[in-house]
Amino acid sequence: MSSAEQWELSSPPFDSISAVRFSPTNPDQLLVSSWDTTVRFYDVVKNEQKCKFDHRAAVLSCCFAEETKGYSGGLDTSVRQLQLDTEKSTVLGQHDNAVSGLVWSKNTNALITGSWDRTIRFWDPRAAKSTQVHDQPERIYFMDITDNNLVVAMASRLFYIFDIRNMGSPGQQRESSLKFMTRALACMADGQGYAAASVEGRISVEYFDPSPEVQEKKYAFKCHRQTINDVDHVWPVNSLAFHPVYNTFASAGSDGTVSIWDHKLKKRMRQYQKYHSAVPSIAFNSTGSYLAVGVSYNWDEGEEGGRNAERPSVFIRKVGDEVKPKGWSKS
Incomplete structure (x- = not known):
């Protein structure tokens, strides 16, 4: 499925993809973490794997800090700093259980990690240690x-x-307005709110401002569903990503599809051609010109489905006007 509009990266992971993340500064650089215990660093335009980093167990999350630095964490409980220019990784420290999420705060130059150990930790990479630990009531x-x-x-x-x-x-x-387990989360590009998704094919659109007039705008809708032979099939929504310019968003599901949504008009703008397996992770690059699509079997159908699963793929799709809202202007 490679063309001028979309191409497949060479040297993909060997096991299910957990996250695809673009650099915040270089639109061509991508990190891909996987259950095969690796984090791979790509130049997507050259279609080149530049280097690979190993964990001792499945990697659940990764992120960039800047062009030459990334971070990763997973089931081995370690938080690793990835030096992308020298291809070296160092362990910043440990959680007491799996590291399920990492984000970089450019405002404070800190790495923030969340874990199944019910803590959020802040890290100062220069000191190579955790600077804050905040206990939470549930697994993150x-x-x-x-x-x-x-x-x-x-x-x-x-x-x-x-x-x-x-x-x-x-x-x-x-409390989530969706009835079932949260499967995906993404903040809006304009900073006004976020979208969340669940295992039963629903997405909620939420706003930060607690005022009643703003809270009236929030809503939830069904998606990634299909009626086949009079039977309703419902798939988990695995990943969400907001476009950095237009603030529209993409959703990816276990049905192998990626859709583009205008959340203000509450309508779907586009659905791309179906992929060969579930889509566990998607990401727009910093300019909004590419969408990375991680495609891999994600065990929704258990071991039996895994026996015939294709090797994971990472596709890079050129993004055009299909993500641009009607009547959009910079003002």
Whole structure:
């Protein structure tokens, strides 16, 4: 499935993909973490794997700090700093359980990690140690950050919204408006709110401003569903990503599809051609010109489905006007 509009990266992971993440400064650089215990660093335009880093167990999350530095964590409980120019990795420290989420705060130059050990930790990479530990009431599944707002999705459908300058207590505590387990989280590019998704094919659109008039705008909708022979099939929504320019967003599901949504008009703008397996992770690059699509079997159908699964793939899709809202202007 390679063409001028989309190409497949060479040297993909050997096991399911957990995260694809573009550099915040270089639109051509991509990190891919995998259950095969690796983090791979690519130049997507040259279609070249530049280097690979190893963990001792499956890697669940990765992120960039800058062009030459990345971070990763997973089931081996370690938080690793990846020096992308020298191809060396160092262990910053440990959680007491799996590291499920990493985000880089450019406002404070700190790495923030979340874990199944029910803690959020802040790290100063220069000191190579954890500088803050904040206990939480539940296991942390996902985190995302916009400006100083840190959104934390936990077990029991619990959401905390922190101001990272004051981590003593969350600014807001919310219960998910979706009835089932949270599977994906992404903050809006304009910093106004976030979207979350669940295992039963629904997405909720939420806003930070607690005023009643703004909260009236929030809503949830069904997606990644299909009726086949009069039977309704519902797939988990695995990943969400907001476009950095237009603030529209993409959703990816276990049905192998990626859709583009205008959340203000509450409508789907585009659905791309179906991929060969589930889509566990997607990401727009910093300019919004490419969408990375990680495609791999993600065990929704257990071991039996895994026997016939294709090797994972990472596709890079050129993004055009299909992500641009009608009547969009910079003002």
